[in-house]
Amino acid sequence: MKQRLSLHRGSLIALLVMANLVVLANLASGDLKTVSELVWLDIAGEGGAALLALLWIGLILNSRPTGRVTRLLVTGLSTLFLAYWQDLMDEFIQLPSAVMWDHWLESGAMPLGMLLLTLGIYHWHREQQAISAQLQKRERVFREHRSLDGLTPLSGPRYLREQLAMELLKQDQPLSLVMLDLHCFDHSRRLLGPHDSDRLLREVAEVLLLNLRQQDLLCRYAGDRFAVVLPRTGRQEAESLTRELEQAVRHFAFKTQRGITHPVAIMAGLAVAHDEDADSLIERANRNLHSPSRVA
Amino acid sequence: MGFFLHDQRFIPAHGQAAVLLDLAADQAIDSNVLLRHTGLFREQIVQGEAQLSSHDFLQLIHNSRRSLADPELSFRYGQRLFPGHYGAASTLLANAGNLAQALQVFCDFGVLIQPLAGARLSLSEQHLCLQWLDCAGSGPHWRFIVEAAMTGVASVTRWLSGERLPWQFLFRHDCPDYPEQYQVHLSGPLHFASQIDAMLLPLEYLERPWPNHSATARQAALQQCQQEIASLPGTLSLRHGLYLHLLEHIHQPPSLQESAEWLECSPATLKRRLKGFSSHYQQLLDEARLHQAVHWLAFHGQGPDQVCARLNFTDSTNFRRSFKRWSGQTPAMCHRQLLRFAQR
Numbered sequence: 001m002k003q004r005l006s007l008h009r010g011s012l013i014a015l016l017v018m019a020n021l022v023v024l025a026n027l028a029s030g031d032l033k034t035v036s037e038l039v040w041l042d043i044a045g046e047g048g049a050a051l052l053a054l055l056w057i058g059l060i061l062n063s064r065p066t067g068r069v070t071r072l073l074v075t076g077l078s079t080l081f082l083a084y085w086q087d088l089m090d091e092f093i094q095l096p097s098a099v100m101w102d103h104w105l106e107s108g109a110m111p112l113g114m115l116l117l118t119l120g121i122y123h124w125h126r127e128q129q130a131i132s133a134q135l136q137k138r139e140r141v142f143r144e145h146r147s148l149d150g151l152t153p154l155s156g157p158r159y160l161r162e163q164l165a166m167e168l169l170k171q172d173q174p175l176s177l178v179m180l181d182l183h184c185f186d187h188s189r190r191l192l193g194p195h196d197s198d199r200l201l202r203e204v205a206e207v208l209l210l211n212l213r214q215q216d217l218l219c220r221y222a223g224d225r226f227a228v229v230l231p232r233t234g235r236q237e238a239e240s241l242t243r244e245l246e247q248a249v250r251h252f253a254f255k256t257q258r259g260i261t262h263p264v265a266i267m268a269g270l271a272v273a274h275d276e277d278a279d280s281l282i283e284r285a286n287r288n289l290h291s292p293s294r295v296a
Numbered sequence: 297m298g299f300f301l302h303d304q305r306f307i308p309a310h311g312q313a314a315v316l317l318d319l320a321a322d323q324a325i326d327s328n329v330l331l332r333h334t335g336l337f338r339e340q341i342v343q344g345e346a347q348l349s350s351h352d353f354l355q356l357i358h359n360s361r362r363s364l365a366d367p368e369l370s371f372r373y374g375q376r377l378f379p380g381h382y383g384a385a386s387t388l389l390a391n392a393g394n395l396a397q398a399l400q401v402f403c404d405f406g407v408l409i410q411p412l413a414g415a416r417l418s419l420s421e422q423h424l425c426l427q428w429l430d431c432a433g434s435g436p437h438w439r440f441i442v443e444a445a446m447t448g449v450a451s452v453t454r455w456l457s458g459e460r461l462p463w464q465f466l467f468r469h470d471c472p473d474y475p476e477q478y479q480v481h482l483s484g485p486l487h488f489a490s491q492i493d494a495m496l497l498p499l500e501y502l503e504r505p506w507p508n509h510s511a512t513a514r515q516a517a518l519q520q521c522q523q524e525i526a527s528l529p530g531t532l533s534l535r536h537g538l539y540l541h542l543l544e545h546i547h548q549p550p551s552l553q554e555s556a557e558w559l560e561c562s563p564a565t566l567k568r569r570l571k572g573f574s575s576h577y578q579q580l581l582d583e584a585r586l587h588q589a590v591h592w593l594a595f596h597g598q599g600p601d602q603v604c605a606r607l608n609f610t611d612s613t614n615f616r617r618s619f620k621r622w623s624g625q626t627p628a629m630c631h632r633q634l635l636r637f638a639q640r
Contacts, residue, residue, distance in 0.1 A: 150323060150366045157476045181480075186375075190455055194322060194376060222368060223480035286479060 030095035050084035076117030083109035164278035176238035185224035300530035302572035309346035350432035367474035374447030384520035391514040420595035433573030466490040594634035600627035
């Protein structure tokens with residue numbers, strides 16, 4: 001978290017300097033109001049708005065890398081913040097009516113900030129479309145960040161169950177589920193060590209993703225077991241897709257940190273859904289994983 | 297008497313605890329966050345001088361589970377645990393010539409290789425049963441510890457024996473909402489809501505010779521382990537020691553007063569010390585009686601009536617009521633359930 005914020009140190013310092021300059025300019029040209037002149041409701045409203053703008057800046061800076069979209073969002077929000085900040089200063093400091101810059105700061109900065117923010121959100125949307133296109137085979141229809149897996153860039157078993165349940169509702173379409181297990185992964189883990197074996201899982205996930213269709217979904221079930229949901233896919237097609245996955249992994253030459261090739265193989269268990277719930281489909285696929293015939 | 301207390305620091309922090317720290321570091325969790333409230337810092341651990349009490353170790357597990365709320369954590373931890381880098385105990389395990397010798401490390405030198413979970417090996421006509429017992433009074437973390445211990449033993453015995461051993465797994469707890477972790481990492485028949493936490497294996501695997509071991513290295517390591525254990529404040533936790541004492545005299549269990557005399561302390565001190573392990577005398581007695589009853593019912597072909605007599609209950613109604621209080625089941629129900637997996 002600290003690392004993310006330090007990327008944006010420049011923006012934060014600029015904002016702090018601007019806010020201070022506004023306070024100084026106000027103090028230089030106006031007079032402080034007496035306590036009886038203060039309107040507390042306005043102070044709370046305008047101060048609250050300024051604080052919220054500041055909070056949004058913090059959240060955005062904290063969650064995003066630097067770049068054009070971040071710059072637009074933060075500049076927009078900073079401009080909004082300065083407008084509210086000046087608004088708040090008005091409540092404490094009486095400026096002479098000859099001073100015009102405060103009106104410019106208040107009423108000019110507000111639409112400018114809105115405009116920049118809108119532009120930022122538009123580009124954010126475009127960026128998200130690009131990311132979603134990349135994520136397509138790991139995530140379908142809806143997003144749930146809580147079911148992401150900690151080790152691989154895939155979703156975990158909870159997401160798998162939810163997606164299967166949704167697909168099983170479409171009773172007119174065939175649905176297949178393939179469970180994939182790395183062959184002798186227990187052995188590999190001890191040979192390779194924790195770092196390489198974790199990386200092996202991540203890279204096998206990539207290989208599998210490359211060999212799936214647009215509509216398919218790959219999840220990490222647990223340990224070295226992956227699950228592939230194949231919507232609108234009958235037995236024959238599912239079998240040939242499974243064979244392709246097995247071949248793809250067999251041809252994958254994983255390299256250890258020392259650059260040595262470690263061969264990988266997977267075993268598959270296929271189950272075609274007929275009139276059952278997600279758990280029983282998963283259970284059947286798991287069972288077929290261990291029987292060599294692979295019959296569902 | 298050779299029993300250690302919950303706050304006695306003697307577990308080397310660069311042993312099993314470091315495995316957990318490394319695992320967390322791989323997932324970019326700051327070690328000092330994990331060491332919060334243990335009174336230790338990463339720098340001390342790297343120097344190899346820091347020691348933990350069982351209470352500190354539990355705190356470390358608590359912190360890890362909070363920072364990495366992933367049900368896979370305990371299983372990944374277990375996979376990395378054994379044979380490990382714990383000096384002579386690891387050498388002893390790595391050079392086991394068969395399963396019996398490997399399990400001996402857990403039973404006789406448990407405090408060196410797995411200080412929070414005690415192993416008890418018992419043999420029946422068909423099965424060996426490796427039961428896991430809570431040494432530290434770990435409460436909500438027991439499930440984590442038992443998941444890690446079973447994953448670890450299943451994984452290391454597979455590695456050393458060169459074949460997949462057909463373990464069955466019994467758990468006291470109900471099936472949690474992450475059954476997939478159990479299925480994939482343990483990959484054997486799973487029995488939840490059983491009365492004990494244990495692993496079962498057909499007896500023929502016990503003496504089957506294993507490849508790649510050195511009998512000489514094993515002998516030397518055995519000597520070293522014995523020396524190491526003699527220099528510790530105790531070979532068992534007070535909780536575990538008292539439990540085993542009660543188990544040994546299960547037909548006529550000693551009272552709190554008698555147990556305190558055996559331990560050469562006052563009953564009030566014993567109570568206070570057990571409280572350090574979040575335990576009390578009656579709880580240990582109930583546990584011991586339930587576990588013994590389960591062993592007799594499941595593995596020694598005895599019916600509820602025989603067990604009732606051997607536990608020295610005067611009448612079967614009384615026994616049934618007590619058994620139900622310990623386990624939530626009647627002895628007959630439990631008997632039927634246990635026979636199922638003993639026959640597999």
